[in-house]
Amino acid sequence: MIKIKNLKASIEDKAILKGINLEIPKGEIHVIMGRNGSGKSTLANVIAGNETYEVDGGSIAMNGNDITEMSIENRALQGLFLCFQYPVAIPGVSMAYFLRAALNAKNKHDGEEEMDAVKFLATAKKILSELGLDDSFLKRSINDGFSGGEKKKSEILQLLMLNPQLAVLDETDSGLDVDALRTVAKGVNEFKNDNNSVLIITHYQRLLEYIKPDVVHIMIDGKIVKSGDMTLVHEVEKNGYSWLVK
Amino acid sequence: MLKKIQKYSHSRFEEIGYPSKKLENWKFSSSKHLKKYLSNNSDDKDTSIDNHGDEYTLCFMNGEITLESLNKFIYKDDMTILDIDQLSDENICSTSSNFEKEALFHLGLSTIKSGKYFEFKKGSKFDTPIQILNFYSKKNEGLRISSFNIFKLNQGNNISIIEKDVNKGSSSFNLSLNKFICSENTILNHSMMYDDSTESNYLGYNYYELGRNVLLNIDSMNINSTFNKNFIEIDLNKEGSEVKINILNLARNQQHLDNNILMNHNAEHCISFQNVRNILKDRATCVFNGKVIVAAGAQQTDSNQSNKNLLLSQNATAHSNPQLEIYADDVKCGHGSTTGALDKDSIFYLRARGIKESDANNILVKAFAKEILQDFVNDDIRNLSENNLNHWIDG
Ligand SMILES: Nc1ncnc2c1ncn2[C@@H]1O[C@H](COP(=O)(O)OP(=O)(O)O)[C@@H](O)[C@H]1O
Ligand SMILES: [Mg+2]
Numbered sequence: 001m002i003k004i005k006n007l008k009a010s011i012e013d014k015a016i017l018k019g020i021n022l023e024i025p026k027g028e029i030h031v032i033m034g035r036n037g038s039g040k041s042t043l044a045n046v047i048a049g050n051e052t053y054e055v056d057g058g059s060i061a062m063n064g065n066d067i068t069e070m071s072i073e074n075r076a077l078q079g080l081f082l083c084f085q086y087p088v089a090i091p092g093v094s095m096a097y098f099l100r101a102a103l104n105a106k107n108k109h110d111g112e113e114e115m116d117a118v119k120f121l122a123t124a125k126k127i128l129s130e131l132g133l134d135d136s137f138l139k140r141s142i143n144d145g146f147s148g149g150e151k152k153k154s155e156i157l158q159l160l161m162l163n164p165q166l167a168v169l170d171e172t173d174s175g176l177d178v179d180a181l182r183t184v185a186k187g188v189n190e191f192k193n194d195n196n197s198v199l200i201i202t203h204y205q206r207l208l209e210y211i212k213p214d215v216v217h218i219m220i221d222g223k224i225v226k227s228g229d230m231t232l233v234h235e236v237e238k239n240g241y242s243w244l245v246k
Numbered sequence: 247m248l249k250k251i252q253k254y255s256h257s258r259f260e261e262i263g264y265p266s267k268k269l270e271n272w273k274f275s276s277s278k279h280l281k282k283y284l285s286n287n288s289d290d291k292d293t294s295i296d297n298h299g300d301e302y303t304l305c306f307m308n309g310e311i312t313l314e315s316l317n318k319f320i321y322k323d324d325m326t327i328l329d330i331d332q333l334s335d336e337n338i339c340s341t342s343s344n345f346e347k348e349a350l351f352h353l354g355l356s357t358i359k360s361g362k363y364f365e366f367k368k369g370s371k372f373d374t375p376i377q378i379l380n381f382y383s384k385k386n387e388g389l390r391i392s393s394f395n396i397f398k399l400n401q402g403n404n405i406s407i408i409e410k411d412v413n414k415g416s417s418s419f420n421l422s423l424n425k426f427i428c429s430e431n432t433i434l435n436h437s438m439m440y441d442d443s444t445e446s447n448y449l450g451y452n453y454y455e456l457g458r459n460v461l462l463n464i465d466s467m468n469i470n471s472t473f474n475k476n477f478i479e480i481d482l483n484k485e486g487s488e489v490k491i492n493i494l495n496l497a498r499n500q501q502h503l504d505n506n507i508l509m510n511h512n513a514e515h516c517i518s519f520q521n522v523r524n525i526l527k528d529r530a531t532c533v534f535n536g537k538v539i540v541a542a543g544a545q546q547t548d549s550n551q552s553n554k555n556l557l558l559s560q561n562a563t564a565h566s567n568p569q570l571e572i573y574a575d576d577v578k579c580g581h582g583s584t585t586g587a588l589d590k591d592s593i594f595y596l597r598a599r600g601i602k603e604s605d606a607n608n609i610l611v612k613a614f615a616k617e618i619l620q621d622f623v624n625d626d627i628r629n630l631s632e633n634n635l636n637h638w639i640d641g
Binding site: 048049050051052071072073075076077081082084087088090091092093097098101102105106109141142158162 | 592596609
């Protein structure tokens with residue numbers, strides 16, 4: 001699904017990613033764990049094409065196509081989806097308008113017909129109720145005045161509506177109470193199937209009680225220093241990260 | 247009586263002269279280019295207006311009302327319509343102390359050929375808005391066209407006035423003076439829509455005098471004006487009144503848009519909101535001079551003033567000067583001003599969902615404008631404004 005080779009990136013001349021190698025095959029869930037500031041969000045943003053970061057080397061390929069130089073929107077249209085750690089508020093643009101615009105762009109790219117208003121509403125309402133959100137959510141402006149939980153649920157709503165091939169979840173578990181965490185996890189599990197992939201970025205193991213990863217990576221100072229299975233999560237839980245620093 | 251007023255205004259203009267950049271309200275807008283326009287002395291009425299609008303429309307041709315539109319005006323029996331010259335009370339024509347200091351206000355007043363006084367009968371309701379169409383003919387190239395109209399609302403009146411310019415290709419200097427007298431328990435919705443594609447200049451002086459329990463909405467949208475400078479002054483003279491101003495300006499090329507708003511809270515328990523947004527492309531400039539003065543004794547005033555400017559080009563310039571002068575202690579007043587480009591994070595967010603960059607930009611521009619347009623009182627005007635906005639963005 002995605003193959004990242006020796007990826008290096010910086011911001012304001014400060015090197016953050018120092019040679020990331022990561023491959024996520026179709027149908028797998030991977031986790032990246034690491035302390036605050038280790039570069040996890042930077043990796044997520046660079047994968048999504050955020051232009052504030054400078055790519056200094058390496059490559060990102062999706063389904064065999066090099067996307068390193070691709071525009072933000074084309075990556076999304078290739079099936080990439082980033083669940084933002086801090087989704088931005090956009091007053092004046094309703095969730096409904098936004099979701100339709102995004103869906104239309106995707107359908108157009110895929111050569112499919114536009115989803116009609118009735119089907120759109122039915123689909124959206126079903127997902128909203130699963131997430132415990134009111135239908136009126138669609139009328140609200142994007143993330144404007146949303147609580148922490150609503151912001152994360154809104155990201156999951158978009159994930160389920162757009163049904164991408166690869167979802168990168170950046171700290172989607174942070175700041176959620178147990179109920180909201182469960183709801184979000186349920187949404188991710190609903191999304192997951194054999195044909196798509198998920199990359200979970202977190203610095204807790206809370207979410208991993210609900211979503212079972214295939215591979216766990218540990219990121220320290222812009223590099224993946226160790227990969228393994230769930231036992232790695234428990235080791236980190238018990239002993240912290242220090243033992244992993246060479 | 248008009249002669250007498252005009253004589254005074256003429257001497258005031260001679261005394262003050264064209265405004266210089268030393269004046270606060272003219273610091274960022276040169277009046278130099280306005281000097282070249284000659285007074286419109288010709289008397290021949292241009293009858294080439296093919297469309298006098300419907301029975302709710304009053305047409306003004308080069309600043310003077312057309313008889314055709316007046317004759318078929320549906321509300322004429324619910325009103326008193328007089329020539330300003332016929333008024334016996336000079337005070338009706340008096341203006342704000344600030345316009346009194348404006349040379350070009352006097353220039354306008356001293357050069358009008360006629361003006362109208364519209365008084366709405368007590369208790370009359372006017373369900374359909376009154377439309378005012380200002381026509382400027384091609385013949386007016388290089389001319390200065392002045393107009394002065396007074397509107398008086400009486401108790402119980404609820405009136406919507408929609409003012410539009412229909413410019414037939416003249417590049418004139420349109421100097422428009424208006425006075426609105428809102429007696430107690432009245433509602434006035436005044437919409438000003440300027441969509442000009444000619445090289446004309448607009449300078450407006452709109453003065454509103456409010457009594458007790460008045461509700462005043464001023465909605466304005468301005469596109470494609472080469473030079474558009476509008477003065478709005480409001481006197482809240484009695485308690486219980488509420489004023490809302492929503493203004494959206496769009497400018498490109500070297501266009502200059504300029505709003506000068508003075509809100510005088512002279513009485514207790516009044517509310518005022520000012521919301522002015524400018525969107526600028528290319529080398530366009532805009533000015534916001536907004537001032538709220540809360541007089542001593544105007545307790546329980548609730549006032550807010552907001553100016554936001556969106557710069558879509560690095561060469562566009564916004565000047566913003568929101569001011570508050572408060573002489574009462576028990577008041578709630580806020581003001582704020584922001585100027586900037588489209589938010590990068592917002593663009594990234596939309597694009598990350600597959601939305602094209604140009605579409606993402608347009609969505610954000612519309613969202614910025616929508617926060618003004620959604621508060622427009624009149625549905626038709628709001629829809630028209632949204633269409634105009636879409637055209638402007640695409641064009
Ligand atoms: N926009 C930015 N401007 C400046 N420095 C940044 C920016 N974003 C991230 N950084 C820096 O990059 C490093 C990695 O940050 P980040 O990728 O957010 O880490 P994580 O998500 O693992 O907590 C930190 O030192 C952070 O200060
Ligand atoms: Mg992070």
